[in-house]
Amino acid sequence: MTTKNLILAPDAIEKMRVAGKLAADVLLMLDEHVKAGITTEALDKLAHDYIVNVQGAIPAPLNYNGFPKSICTSVNHVVCHGIPSDDKILKDGDIINIDVTVIKxxxxxxxSKMWIIGEGSIMAKRICDVAQKALYAGMSVVKDGAYLGDIGAAIQKVVEPERFGIVREFCGHGISNEFHHEPQVMHYGRAGTGMQLKSGMTFTIEPMINQGTWKTKIMPDKWTAITKDxxxxxxxxxxxMxxxxxxxxxTTRPEEDLSFLNT
Known part of the structure; x- marks a missing residue:
């Protein structure tokens, strides 16, 4: 796929705005429900029903390459693609990432975003905070004429001084009328390298930050990725965009202050 083919037309951009707001709205809706005692299965059902019945949209993960649920719920040492389950009950001290993708x-x-259940440990708060700052650092260097490597380099500058590991096996991705397409957006790299960014390109930035090693392991369900340690x-x-x-x-949410970005 050439750079030119990645630049969206105005009507497609407007549809991306709508789909992005819907995805953000699912996280807002879930906010009051993400607390100790709820199962990740119950969160999945809430999200599914909201996306289908209220938003008139489609939960993209459901049946995507065989994924069995409508959202990903990744708790504690789960890096990504955690499968909601009746067996997983949130408890005080847990951290959870909920990843939502809608099609409209x-x-x-x-x-996606992080929640800390209850008070949370100092480490839980720290890693959630650094991961968010890493995302914002990557976003802050995006503009016409910048390079993909600039994003990864900016993220590394935030994460590595904190002695956290940046996951290598998963990355951000181009997204529009397909769930995943070029470019691959790595969360580490060298400034000034990689594809040059052009106005109208759309993609995700989604750094995964580990307390220990950056290495991950895929569980027998072939989806759930956990930290190796x-x-x-x-x-x-x-x-x-x-x-x-x-x-x-x-996909911005009302509680976020993104005034540091040039738009």
Whole structure:
């Protein structure tokens, strides 16, 4: 796929705005329910019913390459692609990432955020905070003429001084009327390298940060990725579009202050 083919037309961009807002709205809806005592299966049902019945949209993960649920729920040492289950009950001290992707009018919005259940440990708070700062650092360098490597380099500058590991096996991705396409957005790299960004390109940035080693292991269900040393992992994700001077974030939530971005 050439760079030119990655630049969206105005009508497609408007559909991306709609899909992105819907994805963000699912996280907002779930907020009051993410607490000790609820199962990740119950969160999945809430999200599924909201996406289908309220938003009139489609939960993209459901049956995607065989994935059995409508959202991903990744708790504690689960890095990504955690499968909601009746057996997984959230308890005080847990951290959880919920990853939501919706399809509306053929276009995709993809976003995730972290919750800390109850008070949470100092480490839980720290890793969730650093992961969010890493996402924002990556977003802050996006603009027409920048390079993919600039994103990874900016994320490394935030994460590595904190002595956390940046997951290598999973990355951000192009997204529009397909769930995943070029470019691959790595969360580590060298500034000035890789594909040059052009206004109208849309992709996700979604750094996964591990307390210990960056290495991961896939569980027998062939989906759930965990940290190899079973230490904590955190991730935040946004879908955005490159603009002349910065980026437009399609999945922003009201509690976020993104005034540091050029749009």
């Amino acid at each position: 009018d053929g276009y995709y919005g993809d976003t 079973r230490k904590l992992s955190a991730q935040w994700e946004h879908t955005l 490159v603009t002349d001077n910065g980026c437009e974030v399609f």
